[in-house]
Amino acid sequence: QKEVEQDPGPLSVPEGAIVSLNCTYSNSAFQYFMWYRQYSRKGPELLMYTYSSGNKEDGRFTAQVDKSSKYISLFIRDSQPSDSATYLCAMINTDKLIFGTGTRLQVFP
């Protein structure tokens, strides 16, 4: 079993839709939870990070962590074509930064 599971998609939505991206994890030792965005052929860039269970909002993005269920989510409101990318969840366990496989998102006009 992988430490972090993420549906690879692709997920295709119309512009303006609310997008929900999710990851589950198996190791309760994970402490920090992050979402990265990766455009094609580029290095991933950090979108958001959270430490505790609950919600964290940044503009159109909301990150949600449920440690009891070992489940994290990223919501994108009013999605734009420029949001089309691969979204990777990531989490830290001691010194290791572990990524999910990424979900490919396409937002069409």
Add this chain to the structure above:
Amino acid sequence: DSGVTQTPKHLITATGQRVTLRCSPRSGDLSVYWYQQSLDQGLQFLIQYYNGEERAKGNILERFSAQQFPDLHSELNLSSLELGDSALYFCASTAGQLNTEAFFGQGTRLTVV
């Protein structure tokens, strides 16, 4: 620009050969992580160095090795290359051992023919 520099950007080599990928972390960052990303695969953690010492190891093959030098740049050595080693190799750096924000380089695309 993340501040992390990886060279070369592209590399084409034959099976059985050996290559070295180089990473210069952001100024002041002490930790370097190496990842492999194959087609349609996520980022597979290979290895992490902190201030010159190996700190964590992922699914790194015995044919692969890495090191971090006193000036904090890092090299990933891939030997006895196989077709399946073709992938994007990313380097990321963070300020400390346990840090929430990792900055990634643009990657080295390795093609083994």
